[in-house]
Amino acid sequence: MSFINRLIKNQNLSPVKLIVLFYFLAILISTAILNVPLFWQEGQTLSLFDSLFTAISAISVTGLSVIPIDQVFNTAGYFALSFIFQLGGIGIMTMGTAIYLMLGKKIGIRERQLISIDHNQATFSGLVRLTKKILQTILVIELVGMVVLSIHYLNYFDTWQEAWLQGYFASVSATTNAGFHITGVSLIPFADDYFVQFIQIILMILGAIGFPVLIEIQQWLIDRKNRKKGFRFTTFMKLTTTTYFLLLIFGMVIIFLIEHNLAFADQPWYQSLLSSLFNSVSTRSGGQITSNIAEFSTPTLIVLAFLMFIGASPSSAGGGIRTTTFAVMLLSVYNYAKGRQSIKVFQREISHRDTIRSFVVLTTAISLTLIAIFVLSITESFSILELAFEVFSAFGTTGLSLGITAELSVIGRIVIMVMMFIGRIGIFSFLFLISSPPTKDLYRYPEARMLIG
Template structure:
């Protein structure tokens, strides 16, 4: 509508016709498989509570790498169950599409155009060429990071856990959970036992950032570092510049605001470095990871609401995170600033933003606000929880963050299904969701006279 080409002739819209729908089927299939696997008797400890609703919820939460859960993982699953979860986080975090392509590559199958488009949709890449090698690089990198993280944490956890088996299992799970930004824990109380262990927190923060910063950023950094001949004329893309600077600005801003809001609250009597690490860790984790070093219920209402806003914004596109995404937020703010100043174009990093992208970012915001408002009203009708806990829970699901004030297990089935839908939308991205839901009928191409309308 706002572009030179009608939207139904634009690339993104054409892609919607089948790949977006195929993507949904794959996600649903993954959720189904994981729920069945988790429901196998071998996956669960004897006597642990377990229902079909739990199975679907935990499966949906792990495939969408959200981390909300209706059961305590450490009290419910056996080691086999935990490895099934790790598997689910991988196919969720790395992306079902990436993995299936990866298998196609391994087994030597040719990747057809349809499959390529499918992958492109999932990882939201703009460059078609080099897609296959990109996927290989992504999978290799993420696995490498996870293994390194597991080793470092496993060795370090020898200080914390009685046996080396337990230390390394905890290390592996923690590394996978952080890198995929899943936010699950098998300690039973997230990272609260390590609230004063800055080393564990530092490693976790690094892993979370590597997962949430977005795959394209990795690839560009790798190209920058290792492609010697290109080095002199190598340029980071506008996308990488915007998403990375927004990511770190939000991280820093979040840290400062949390310190400010809790200065006379949670941080009273705590040293500056303790307060700083609490704020930094929670600011990082609200981007989409969901791990916590404190109990959200101990924080002030205003901090909880601010954190909800951070989760609503979410992580970078083409990352393991959810929410409206950093680029959406950045373009919204840039647009507002330039509109208010009466500027014709949005200039940033010596580039101009394409108008169609600005429109897209506004569509995402509009849809997200509607979704958010309706979800909160529905949950406040069906659930017995406090409004604050509901707002936090909805933000957490949509941002695929997974932090909770502890109401997840007590939700009604309606509430749980709503969260499952929110996690799905948060993970596939709200634009993909819009195109899935919208029909494909074209309207006849004719015009009425234009007429102005008074606005706000």
């Protein structure tokens, strides 16, 4: 931390600019790595531009791809790629969580006491310990996922090497919500395998639910084991988890209602329900599929696009505007319509500042995605639905696609790369990135009233 602190001071870099700088570096290095022919299958070639796209997609754990990953890369390439999205996924969790903790340190004494209790902050100190903790947790999850999947995959693949490779890649890709696959067709070969889908759902949820949430659950379990009382989940944890699961159920129900007699018509109701759940989980950021989603009806695709735009929880491997932004925004509108002065939730109040922030994030996100769709509508010849779906998928770092990624023009690919990058660093960081240093109000003007809406 002290090295980073000094760097920030000396170079006059804001922490956000530093994070973005790290990301740029990571993308450059990853592009160089993926462009090494050593990692390609025989006879395959990969342009620098396609390497860049793949690197950004991996670092941002999106999973959109302009190349058939399984055909271009060899086994060493698979490992290289998985290391890149592993780092991308863990990187953002660490940095997101660090920002979350730093936020708690910039506030008044009275509030700090309250928040200190609220956060169970005593459990961690310092970025290094935090990174270690995140790394440990994620690796344990991935390891368990790998073992379980690999053993099961012995039923599918000829050699145990192939089964373990597939199990390893699938587990890391699901846990980091990367959405890459080396089956060539995501999880479509396991469309009837409830076990694989169940494991994938668990892994994707653990990766998308937010690292602060995982820490709190861990602490809660430890306290329970030690019969230590007084542990309280934070309001943040309650709000983000509730929103996460409400969106999950919302998505599942809507997809089930629409597709049960359409895309899932030949499935029994429980498989149809599982498929609906799987797709709902996938839109949170996982990006895996068990069927060709282009066969879904338009209303379903609208819902999927909407869910991708909201994305995962903060400090998770997912993107989008984040669950908390969506929740605070909904609560604000609800409370405003109710004529209430403050936003109350779980016996806490949401600050004015966070309310404005969530609206700013929403507005910027809508503006950016709209501009992206507009630009694509000029450069590409796909339908608005296909283009919007691609943009929301990139912004949500989800990686679902109606199959147009590889057919995008150069400008189209650049637009998608920019959206993946912004989706990854988050709107909030993006705004600080393009902003000037904060200024103090040197003078004030009288207020003017406006007619709004």
